[in-house]
Amino acid sequence: MCTEFNLKIDESTELLDTRIFDSYDTNELLLLSDTIKQSCFEFLFNSHIECCPYCGSIHIVKAGKNSKGRQRYKCNNCKRRFINSTNHLMHWSHLSKEQWEILFYSSLNNDYLSKTAKLVGISIVSAFYNRHKLMYVLNELINKKQLSKKIALDETYLTYQAKGFVNQNRRGISKDKIGIACAIDEDGNYVVHTADRGRPTSSTLIDIFKNTIRPGSIVISDSQRSYHQLMDALNIKWVKIPSGEKSKDGYTLEMVNHLHDRIKAFFRGKRNVMTHYLQGYLALFQYSELHTMMIGSKMFQDEFMKINNILSGVRNKDICPEVNLYKTLYEC
Numbered sequence: 001m002c003t004e005f006n007l008k009i010d011e012s013t014e015l016l017d018t019r020i021f022d023s024y025d026t027n028e029l030l031l032l033s034d035t036i037k038q039s040c041f042e043f044l045f046n047s048h049i050e051c052c053p054y055c056g057s058i059h060i061v062k063a064g065k066n067s068k069g070r071q072r073y074k075c076n077n078c079k080r081r082f083i084n085s086t087n088h089l090m091h092w093s094h095l096s097k098e099q100w101e102i103l104f105y106s107s108l109n110n111d112y113l114s115k116t117a118k119l120v121g122i123s124i125v126s127a128f129y130n131r132h133k134l135m136y137v138l139n140e141l142i143n144k145k146q147l148s149k150k151i152a153l154d155e156t157y158l159t160y161q162a163k164g165f166v167n168q169n170r171r172g173i174s175k176d177k178i179g180i181a182c183a184i185d186e187d188g189n190y191v192v193h194t195a196d197r198g199r200p201t202s203s204t205l206i207d208i209f210k211n212t213i214r215p216g217s218i219v220i221s222d223s224q225r226s227y228h229q230l231m232d233a234l235n236i237k238w239v240k241i242p243s244g245e246k247s248k249d250g251y252t253l254e255m256v257n258h259l260h261d262r263i264k265a266f267f268r269g270k271r272n273v274m275t276h277y278l279q280g281y282l283a284l285f286q287y288s289e290l291h292t293m294m295i296g297s298k299m300f301q302d303e304f305m306k307i308n309n310i311l312s313g314v315r316n317k318d319i320c321p322e323v324n325l326y327k328t329l330y331e332c
Helices: 002-013 026-031 034-046 097-108 113-120 124-139 202-209 226-234 254-267 275-290 298-308
Strands: 060-065 071-075 081-083 150-159 177-185 190-197 218-221 237-240
Touching (some): 097 113, 097 124, 113 124, 124 275, 124 298, 150 254, 177 202, 177 254, 177 275, 190 202, 190 254, 190 275, 218 226, 226 237, 254 275
Parallel strands (some): 150 218, 218 237
Antiparallel strands (some): 060 071, 150 177, 177 190
């Protein structure tokens, strides 16, 4: 699908100047090429579907068209009817394709929710729900690369936030903090994931890193107790920096410390981000860092198509503290 789509938009991408996303004014999003937008979404909604978005069966047949002229399908397995966009990012919303584009870039630009709502032309509540639908999809895309060579591993902490929870302001690393497990290799690839309240347990660290660290790598970390079982499970070389020391045999944690600084900077200014939604914001942070977006370029079109083609099925009722939307590992 992507190859055919790329050919479709190549002629349109020449209409816009290539500009780095970080320097782009979010108010200018309204001036995106109408030709590119139309090509992108026409291809999305008119392309052929290969499986049922409800049960995954490939036994589907065409079943006429809906009131908007889009092809409708029927699944011979679960007997449900659907169109191309069913259970995709934009399906369970009333936003237009232009509004979704603005919300997408405003979110990547780390705008306040009130600014995003104003740019899109919706309420703050609606912006909140749709941003989480976007972050849910982004969370499906991150932490997929395996880390290799020299890997620095350490955790950072943010204040735990939950409905009805009163922060006791206890000193040190306590249940008032939520741990974020971080690992980064010398090529700049990294994994960030919500861990436990207080210090991460060895079982949580194993769940996070068991499929993301390539055999034969060298892991550099401090001497935290929970790392011992992690290293035994990974069966790799471990450079353990002693407590109170900053390096060992020339190995340091400088790479992962810089990653911690960027995470803290991303959350600076955000007030009362509930820990229940923290993994979604980490996905937004990682996606925006790994994709230096080019407005009007083929890269923009490819990434936006990739996001729209991922099945999510998240509705407003799923975005609440009672639903473990991001499948976080910590226990409340």
